Amino acid sequence: MTKIDSKIPEGPLAQKWTNYKNNQKLVNPANKRRLDIIVVGTGLAGASAAASLAEMGFKVKSFTIQDSPRRAHSIAAQGGINAAKNYPNDGDSVYRLFYDTIKGGDYRSREGNVYRLAEVSNNIIDQCVAQGVPFAREYGGYLANRSFGGAQVSRTFYARGQTGQQLLLGAYQALMHQVNEKNIELHTRTELVEIVIIDGKARGIITRNLITGKLERHFGHAVVIASGGYGNTFFLSTNAMGSNGSAAWKAYQNGAYFANPAFVQIHPTCIPVHGEFQSKLTLMSESLRNDGRIWVPKKKEDAEAIRKGKLKPTDIAEEDRDYYLERRYPAFGNLVPRDVASRAAKERCDAGYGVGATGLAVYLDFKDAIDRLGKDVIEARYGNLFQMYEKIVDENPYETPMMIYPAIHYTMGGLWVDYELQTSIPGLFAIGEANFSDHGANRLGASALMQGLADGYFVLPYTIQNYLADDIRTPRMSTDMPEFEEKEKKVKEKFEKLLSINGKYSVDHIHKELGHIMWDFVGMARNKEGLQKALDEIMKIKKEFWANVRIPGKADGINLELEKASRLADFIEIGELMARDALNREESSGGHFREEYQTEEGEALRRDDEFAYVACWEYKGEDKTPVLHKEELKFEYVELKTRNYK
Amino acid sequence: MEKTINLKLKVWRQDGPKAKGRFETYEVKDISTDSSFLEMMDVLNEQLIQEGKEPIAFDHDCREGICGMCSMYINGHPHGPDEDVTTCQLHMRKFKDGETVTVEPWRSAGFPIIKDLMVNRNAFDQIIAAGGYVSVSTGGVPDANAIPISKEDADEAMDAASCIGCGACVAACKNGSAMLFVSAKVSQLALLPQGKVERARRAKRMVAKMDELGFGNCTNTGACEVECPKGVSITNIARMNREYLMAKFKD
Ligand code: FES
Numbered sequence: 001m002t003k004i005d006s007k008i009p010e011g012p013l014a015q016k017w018t019n020y021k022n023n024q025k026l027v028n029p030a031n032k033r034r035l036d037i038i039v040v041g042t043g044l045a046g047a048s049a050a051a052s053l054a055e056m057g058f059k060v061k062s063f064t065i066q067d068s069p070r071r072a073h074s075i076a077a078q079g080g081i082n083a084a085k086n087y088p089n090d091g092d093s094v095y096r097l098f099y100d101t102i103k104g105g106d107y108r109s110r111e112g113n114v115y116r117l118a119e120v121s122n123n124i125i126d127q128c129v130a131q132g133v134p135f136a137r138e139y140g141g142y143l144a145n146r147s148f149g150g151a152q153v154s155r156t157f158y159a160r161g162q163t164g165q166q167l168l169l170g171a172y173q174a175l176m177h178q179v180n181e182k183n184i185e186l187h188t189r190t191e192l193v194e195i196v197i198i199d200g201k202a203r204g205i206i207t208r209n210l211i212t213g214k215l216e217r218h219f220g221h222a223v224v225i226a227s228g229g230y231g232n233t234f235f236l237s238t239n240a241m242g243s244n245g246s247a248a249w250k251a252y253q254n255g256a257y258f259a260n261p262a263f264v265q266i267h268p269t270c271i272p273v274h275g276e277f278q279s280k281l282t283l284m285s286e287s288l289r290n291d292g293r294i295w296v297p298k299k300k301e302d303a304e305a306i307r308k309g310k311l312k313p314t315d316i317a318e319e320d321r322d323y324y325l326e327r328r329y330p331a332f333g334n335l336v337p338r339d340v341a342s343r344a345a346k347e348r349c350d351a352g353y354g355v356g357a358t359g360l361a362v363y364l365d366f367k368d369a370i371d372r373l374g375k376d377v378i379e380a381r382y383g384n385l386f387q388m389y390e391k392i393v394d395e396n397p398y399e400t401p402m403m404i405y406p407a408i409h410y411t412m413g414g415l416w417v418d419y420e421l422q423t424s425i426p427g428l429f430a431i432g433e434a435n436f437s438d439h440g441a442n443r444l445g446a447s448a449l450m451q452g453l454a455d456g457y458f459v460l461p462y463t464i465q466n467y468l469a470d471d472i473r474t475p476r477m478s479t480d481m482p483e484f485e486e487k488e489k490k491v492k493e494k495f496e497k498l499l500s501i502n503g504k505y506s507v508d509h510i511h512k513e514l515g516h517i518m519w520d521f522v523g524m525a526r527n528k529e530g531l532q533k534a535l536d537e538i539m540k541i542k543k544e545f546w547a548n549v550r551i552p553g554k555a556d557g558i559n560l561e562l563e564k565a566s567r568l569a570d571f572i573e574i575g576e577l578m579a580r581d582a583l584n585r586e587e588s589s590g591g592h593f594r595e596e597y598q599t600e601e602g603e604a605l606r607r608d609d610e611f612a613y614v615a616c617w618e619y620k621g622e623d624k625t626p627v628l629h630k631e632e633l634k635f636e637y638v639e640l641k642t643r644n645y646k
Numbered sequence: 647m648e649k650t651i652n653l654k655l656k657v658w659r660q661d662g663p664k665a666k667g668r669f670e671t672y673e674v675k676d677i678s679t680d681s682s683f684l685e686m687m688d689v690l691n692e693q694l695i696q697e698g699k700e701p702i703a704f705d706h707d708c709r710e711g712i713c714g715m716c717s718m719y720i721n722g723h724p725h726g727p728d729e730d731v732t733t734c735q736l737h738m739r740k741f742k743d744g745e746t747v748t749v750e751p752w753r754s755a756g757f758p759i760i761k762d763l764m765v766n767r768n769a770f771d772q773i774i775a776a777g778g779y780v781s782v783s784t785g786g787v788p789d790a791n792a793i794p795i796s797k798e799d800a801d802e803a804m805d806a807a808s809c810i811g812c813g814a815c816v817a818a819c820k821n822g823s824a825m826l827f828v829s830a831k832v833s834q835l836a837l838l839p840q841g842k843v844e845r846a847r848r849a850k851r852m853v854a855k856m857d858e859l860g861f862g863n864c865t866n867t868g869a870c871e872v873e874c875p876k877g878v879s880i881t882n883i884a885r886m887n888r889e890y891l892m893a894k895f896k897d
Contacts, residue, residue: 052784067705068771070811071713087791123785130787132780132841134803134834141794159804165712166807173779180775188768211760240707274680279688280709388711391728391735392682457784506695508688552700557662558761560703561695 004257004616004631007418008112013637014094017116020419021462025469032057035468036476038205038220040192040247042069042175044168044449045432046226048456051174054183056461061185061218062175063207065242065563068188070172073228073240074452077164078285078385079148080156081128081449083121088145092153094118099638100151101447104337105412105440106590106606107640108260108614110633112419117438120458121450125157127457131170135159147290147335148445156446161285161384167449171456190216191563192247194487195223195254195428202254202428203477206487208495210563213556215488217479221471222427222464225251226456229411229433231264233571233578234523235508235515237408238270238283244567245574248415248434256423257616257629259416259436261574262582265443265591266524267409268341271392272361281407282392284364285385286445289334289341291369291378292402296353296362298322303353313355313363313401324348332645339442339591339604340645342406346524347602349405356403365401406524410448412439412591413581416616416631420463421455424616427471429464431455436614441590495555498565503548507564510545514568514575517541522579527595531583538576545572577617577626584628587611608640650676651743655690657702658750659762667759669748679739683726684709684716686738704763709734711875714810717817718763719750724814724873732812732875752817756824756861767813769859770827777851778831780840799837806834808876815870815878821862826870828856829886830878836889846893853890 009020027035035058039050042064050062066072086092097118102109125143129135135157136144145154159166178184189210196204202223207216230245231237252258269284297303298320305311324344326333336344345362348354355361370378375398379386386397393403415423415430417437422429432452439447521534545568553559588597588604589611597605614631652675660667674693677686684706691701707715716733720726726736741747749763757765807830815826832849835841841848864883871880 048784055783066707066713066715067767068811070771071707071715073708073713076708076710076712085790125790126787127782127784129790130780130782130840132803132835132838134800134807134838135790136804137795137797137800139797141796142791159807162712162808165810166804169807173774174782174784176771176775177779177781179771186771188771240713241709242707275678277678277681277685277689279682279685282710387730388735391711391731391737394680394737394739461784506692508692550695552695552698558703558764561701 004629005418006110006631007420008110009419013111013115016112017119024462024466027465027469027472029057031472033059035059035471036061036220037222037224037464038218039063039224039226040205041072041226041228041432041434042172043072043074043226043228043432044171044452045434045456046224047072047168047171047175048453049224049226049431049460050184051171051178052457052461053464054178054181060178060183061187061220063187063190063192065191065210066188069175069186070169072168073243074168074449075165076240076283077449078161078283079287080146080158080163080446081124081167082148082155082444082446083125083157083450084118084155085122085125087143088154090153092155096153097121097155101438101444102440102638103641103643104444105442106604106643107440107608107612107635108263108589108633109438109440111635111637113437116459117451117454120454123458124450124453128167128170131174133159133166133170146287148286151444158287161287161382164449167453171453192227192250193491193566195250196483196487197254197425198477198481198483201426204479204484206484206491211558213554213559215491217484217488219477219479221468221474222429224460224464225415225428225430225434226432227434229414230571230574231408231411233514233575234408234518235511236273236278236281236519238267238281241280244570246567246570248430249570249574251415251423251425251428251430252619254425255619256425256428257416257618258413258577259614259616260413260441260581261578261617262585262592263412263441263590264408264578265338265410265412266342266406268338268345268406269364269404270407270409271389272356272358272403272405282388283407283409284389284402284404286338288364288382288385291381292334292364292366293323293368294325294334294362294364295321295323296348296355300352303355306355307357307359322353329645336645337442337444339593342524343593345406361403361405363401364404366397367401370398410443412436412441412443416614420466421460422463422467427467429460431460441592495562495566498549498562498569499551499555501547501549501551503550505544505548506550507561507568510541510549511568511571514538514541514572518575518578522575522582525593525595526582528583531579534579535576535583538572538579542572545569580626581615581617584615585611606642612640649679651679651738651741653677653741653744654746656746656748659702660759662761663758677738679737681738682709682734683718683720683736683738684734702763703761706734711735712810714812717752717765717812717814719752719817721748724752724817725875730875730877732810752813754816754822756816756822756859757813767811769824769861770811770813772859773824773828773852773855774831776855777848780835781844793839795838803834803837806830806837806878806882809878810876812875814873814875816861818869818873819862820867820869821865823864823870824856824861825864825883825886826874826878826880828852829882832886832889833882836885845889846896849886849889850893
């Protein structure tokens with residue numbers, strides 16, 4: 001078995017990053033100009049990395065599938081961004097943020113990486129303020145903080161309910177600044193369709209111009225994947241319609257390990273599914289759990305009457321309500337981590353206490369908060385979220401409780417990377433949600449923005465130099481080289497094949513089938529039998545897809561169905577790997593809940609002696625079983641405990 | 647409770663930037679009033695695919711009103727008849743059974759049509775590139791709390807910053823002016839101490855770029871503010887005019 005080297009630097013935990021920076025190789029300014037870096041994706045991670053690398057003097061080529069870098073799905077993050085500033089003086093510290101993240105991730109992430117993340121978290125806030133990000137402030141003019149699920153301190157910075165938007169616009173503006181300075185060559189509406197490897201190193205990409213349909217070749221001394229997560233494997237998720245796993249999947253197919261694909265986060269507070277034509281799910285920020293109380297009726301007959309429309313939630317007397325999170329977890333109450341809150345909602349609904357027309361919903365009630373703080377305060381905090389809810393559901397959450405249900409939201413798994421954020425292919429890096437690195441089996445709220453920007457602003461711009469320092473003598477390569485030629489040919493053939501099928505079903509039709517299988521068997525609760533069934537079913541869907549998909553139009557010019565089809569082809573394979581990984585992991589940890597492994601009280605049961613490892617999957621070819629490598633996780637600074645939020 | 651409606655749709659179809667466009671009429675049936683406008687368009691596209699026709703091209707991504715990608719001109723309004731929403735947040739309960747709905751792309755000199763309902767809004771990126779930022783590199787910045795900012799200024803900056811760059815303001819304006827978009831960014835940064843240093847240069851550069859890219863003049867009709875899905879206010883335009891005059895004055 002290959003030894004997995006995570007390259008964690010020597011020294012005590014708090015010194016590792018400093019030691020690394022003191023000893024790493026750097027590239028001098030004259031040489032930076034001669035080095036090209038490709039960055040795929042312009043979300044928080046991609047935009048911040050592209051801007052920072054360009055400011056340093058590298059020549060950056062930046063790619064996005066959207067019409068503008070400002071549209072990336074990071075923009076939709078609502079609640080906030082964590083940092084260990086301890087401005088509220090409530091006992092926070094870098095160590096505590098590190099500890100909460102390790103614990104929240106159910107002890108399935110690396111100590112070294114997570115400590116570094118906590119360490120640079122403070123720089124992110126400084127940077128964003130300097131860019132003009134309008135964070136919320138107190139009357140004294142200083143920055144405001146709030147608390148978030150899984151934490152006992154207030155360490156979350158926010159810009160109303162639009163924190164992701166404001167942080168992304170900050171990074172986007174920095175990126176456009178560099179475009180203006182001609183340090184970044186920006187390619188919009190352009191999709192990565194292959195990665196080019198020369199002499200074992202990532203040296204370029206093949207892209208499809210989404211307007212002309214033309215395949216294009218691009219050289220880079222290094223390639224950075226910042227293309228986000230693969231949550232849309234489930235069809236319905238809170239991800240944007242265009243979010244996809246294809247760039248990461250191409251990396252995998254070219255030999256980069258894919259780590260912990262089964263670790264998917266289900267977000268507890270989303271607007272419930274309404275019908276068959278639903279195209280996506282809308283998240284209601286977790287920050288709502290600060291003031292909202294979650295409940296279902298205590299009596300089954302009340303729940304049933306509500307489902308039939310005979311009773312309204314406001315008809316249920318206080319003593320007939322079951323505030324089940326407060327009941328089960330008195331210490332954290334409504335602020336338990338996401339996975340715990342999600343499973344608890346499912347448990348109540350499965351037991352017959354769910355509300356809404358489908359019975360797959362629970363209440364999130366603001367009545368007490370409004371009585372206590374006044375409607376204005378609640379409006380100032382969550383006004384835009386309440387408005388969004390009302391537009392979608394047509395009910396006023398100031399008067400009647402919101403209905404929520406868990407939905408797929410984020411993928412903790414992703415491309416395996418070492419401490420330098422380099423994948424197992426030299427010269428190929430992965431940052432942000434596209435990598436697996438910092439969240440373990442579950443991500444804490446307000447930590448995605450933190451990780452994306454940490455990777456992009458403060459980690460990758462250092463670590464990539466350690467690699468590029470050995471490449472300063474490598475001249476720019478011609479894209480006429482056979483390696484480029486060959487990859488382009490392969491892609492062309494794939495597109496031709498897709499278009500020639502001309503079967504019965506639309507791409508979405510097949511994608512929805514995949515989504516159902518994923519949600520039923522690889523969703524919130526998994527078991528051996530179900531996962532085996534999922535593997536069989538996914539194989540069938542794969543066959544169905546390649547025999548029966550219908551894509552109108554041609555390969556040249558705009559062809560939105562072709563774009564979706566090529567992404568779905570990858571989602572099907574990602575789904576398969578997720579099921580395989582979930583089957584292999586015979587324990588429950590974080591977002592991965594195996595029904596066979598739970599305590600008598602129904603809580604997740606980890607098996608540290610056997611599964612305290614990162615599952616790294618290696619591609620072995622089309623329709624071949626991938627090989628599992630294990631990166632053992634060593635815990636030197638925290639003691640492995642059963643998470644307890646009671 | 648769920649209801650369904652039938653609709654007639656008049657949709658603008660155009661094969662490419664240079665091609666001649668036309669309206670095509672389609673019918674959709676049993677549309678749940680709980681679904682969104684774009685979900686209704688998905689149903690129509692599914693229908694077209696089944697008939698072996700090319701689906702209608704339109705831009706969309708987040709479908710929760712924040713990315714600014716969706717952009718349909720529905721029954722004479724950018725983002726349709728409902729207030730304070732983007733097309734993706736517009737719901738079918740706003741339409742009547744049997745109604746005819748007209749769907750067009752943004753129409754403006756600054757936003758050439760790419761195909762059907764898709765337009766090119768690259769000009770917005772170019773305007774930002776011309777100066778819509780604070781020139782600060784990563785690292786070497788002071789502590790986030792080093793400069794207090796009054797809550798009023800921070801809130802006002804946030805109001806301006808909530809622009810999603812969809813371009814509804816331009817589509818709503820009979821002159822095709824981009825003043826609301828540009829002024830929102832100029833205001834946000836002028837209100838914050840971090841952005842004050844470059845304010846004159848920024849206003850001049852962004853306005854020059856806007857003029858260069860073929861956007862029209864502002865004649866204060868206020869249509870942009872009415873149609874803005876995020877309620878960005880035209881007081882930003884007044885502020886930008888002041889910024890711009892001050893900058894010119896200094897020259
Ligand atoms: S699709 Fe993002 S705002 Fe409508």
